[in-house]
Structure formats: structure tokens, C-alpha cells
Amino acid sequence: AQTVTQSQPEMSVQEAETVTLSCTYDTSESDYYLFWYKQPPSRQMILVIRQEAYKQQNATENRFSVNFQKAAKSFSLKISDSQLGDAAMYFCAYRSRVSGYALNFGKGTSLLVTP
Amino acid sequence: GAGVSQSPSNKVTEKGKDVELRCDPISGHTALYWYRQSLGQGLEFLIYFQGNSAPDKSGLPSDRFSAERTGGSVSTLTIQRTQQEDSAVYLCASSFYGSTSYNEQFFGPGTRLTVL
Numbered sequence: 001a002q003t004v005t006q007s008q009p010e011m012s013v014q015e016a017e018t019v020t021l022s023c024t025y026d027t028s029e030s031d032y033y034l035f036w037y038k039q040p041p042s043r044q045m046i047l048v049i050r051q052e053a054y055k056q057q058n059a060t061e062n063r064f065s066v067n068f069q070k071a072a073k074s075f076s077l078k079i080s081d082s083q084l085g086d087a088a089m090y091f092c093a094y095r096s097r098v099s100g101y102a103l104n105f106g107k108g109t110s111l112l113v114t115p
Numbered sequence: 116g117a118g119v120s121q122s123p124s125n126k127v128t129e130k131g132k133d134v135e136l137r138c139d140p141i142s143g144h145t146a147l148y149w150y151r152q153s154l155g156q157g158l159e160f161l162i163y164f165q166g167n168s169a170p171d172k173s174g175l176p177s178d179r180f181s182a183e184r185t186g187g188s189v190s191t192l193t194i195q196r197t198q199q200e201d202s203a204v205y206l207c208a209s210s211f212y213g214s215t216s217y218n219e220q221f222f223g224p225g226t227r228l229t230v231l
Contacts, residue, residue, distance in 0.1 A: 004157070043204060045158075045222035091157055101171060102148065103220065105157035 002027045002094050006106035013082045014114050020067075021077045021109045023092030031097040034068065036077045039089040039108070048090070051075065053097070079111075087113040117141070119223035121207050127229045128197055136192040136226045140209030147190050148220060149182060152204040161205075164190060165212075197230045204228070 003026045013019035025034070036048040051059045051068050058066050063083075067076045079086055089110050093103040120139045128134050140147050149161040160174040164184045175181070179198075184190040194201055204227050208220040 006157075043206070043225040043227075045206065045208075047219055050219075093158075101146070101163045102160035102174070103150075103158070104160070105150075107155070107157040 002029075002032075002096065002104050004092050004094050004104050004106040006092055006109050008109045009107075010110045010112065012112045012114060013079070015082055015084060017082055018078060018080045019082055019111065021079075021090050021092075021111070023075045023077070023106055025073050025075065025092070025094050027073065027094065027096075029096055029098060033095045033097060034066075034075045035093040035095070035103065036064070036066070036075075037091045037093060037105075038086075039091060041088075045091070049077065082113050084113050084115070087111055119207055119209050119221055121205075121223040121226050123226060124224065125227045125229075127231065129231050130199060131196055133193065133195045134197055134228065136194075136205050136228070138190045138192070138207030138209075138223060140188060140190070140207070141221055142188075143211065144209035144221075145187060145212050146210045146218075147184060148208045148210075149190070149192050150206045150208065151176075152206060152225070154203070158206060161192070194228075197228075199230050202228055202230045 005024045032053045034051045038046045049061045049064050063080045065078045089108045091108045092106040122137045147164040150158040152158050162182050163171040166187050179195045182192045204225040206225040208222045210218045210220045
């Protein structure tokens with residue numbers, strides 16, 4: 001089974017600064033997807049960004065970008081120009097392309113954004 | 116253009132009672148998923164539906180948990196004889212189809228279940 005590890009239970013960043021959230025995963029597969037989800041207090045999970053393992057280029061979505069290191073099985077999320085609305089729980093997730101439908105989630109990182 | 120909806124939003128029950136949690140997926144989405152989020156934990160996969168059938172029930176934690184989906188739309192997650200360890204947020208997600216190619220899972224707001 002694939003496991004996803006987020007080693008930072010909490011992170012803090014000042015408005016307009018940059019923060020990086022870490023994620024590592026364990027898999028024997030070569031073809032898979034990786035995701036970062038945001039969960040605000042409303043509880044609704046929102047997809048922030050996704051990465052397909054066969055793509056070498058790191059995904060970017062506006063202020064959000066990832067550093068995907070396939071050999072190291074690392075998938076970090078960088079948030080640039082942090083805004084108060086970025087405060088939330090962030091979850092890293094893995095999904096097999098071949099054998100799975102379910103998302104395997106890490107335990108999350110709580111991001112606090114200070115003015 | 117409504118998203119995934121879940122009801123009730125919050126449910127408080129007594130130990131030993133049965134509860135039913137409902138999920139209305141996005142119209143046209145054939146795949147539906149249930150996850151459980153316990154306090155301080157990530158999301159744990161429970162069950163996956165493709166249409167009305169459940170090819171993957173591997174995540175159901177015990178035989179007290181069951182789920183069904185009717186008409187390829189609404190799904191109900193039932194927990195019988197609830198225990199305090201069942202207290203969690205139950206999240207539902209749907210996607211256009213559930214094949215192994217990429218398709219985004221859209222999540223509902225969840226049901227917070229508290230078992231006293």
C-alpha cells in the first residue's frame with residue numbers, strides 16, 4: 001500500500017511571503033498522480049494542484065507550484081505571495097494510475113497566515 | 116451547477132444507535148467515493164461506487180458499515196450500532212467517471228458525526 005507522509009503538522013507564514021509544505025510518499029509504482037488539497041474550516045476539500053508522475057515538468061497554478069522529485073519520492077508545495085485566505089489545512093494525496101480509484105492522503109499540515 | 120451535497124451537516128447520536136448519512140453527487144458523475152476524517156488524521160478511504168455497484172469496499176472498517184447507491188445518483192452510508200470511535204467527519208466525493216485515468220474528485224462539505 002502507498003503511504004503519504006507530511007512531516008510538518010503546522011506551518012506559519014507572513015502575508016506576502018513564501019512558504020513550502022513538504023510531502024513524501026512511498027510506492028513501488030511508476031505511474032501515478034499526486035495532489036495537494038486545501039481544506040478550510042468549511043471542511044470542503046478543494047483541489048489546489050496536481051502532478052502526473054510521467055511528466056517531468058513541475059505543475060504550477062498561479063501562486064501555487066510544486067517541486068516534484070520522483071526519484072526521491074518527494075512532492076512539496078510552494079505558496080508564493082501568501083494571502084490570509086490561504087490559511088487552511090493542506091493535504092498531500094497519492095492516486096495510482098493503474099490499480100486505484102481512491103486517494104491516499106497524508107495527515108495534513110495546518111497553515112497559519114499572519115498579517 | 117450544484118456541487119456535491121451531504122446531509123445532515125452535523126449528527127449527534129448515542130452509542131448503539133444506527134445512523135444514515137446521505138450524499139448527492141454532481142449530476143452526471145458516475146463515480147462516487149466515501150472517506151472518513153478522524154480528528155487530527157488525514158482522509159481514510161471507505162468505499163467507491165461506479166454507477167450503482169461498489170467494486171471496492173476495501174476501506175469499510177467493520178461489518179457495521181454499509182453503503183448503497185441507487186439510480187446511479189444518491190448514496191447512503193449506514194453505520195449500525197455506532198461506537199464512540201465512529202466519531203469523525205464523513206466526506207463524499209464524486210467524479211465524472213472512475214476509470215484509472217485522471218478525473219478530478221469533487222468533495223462535499225462532509226457530515227460531522229458525534230457519538231456520545
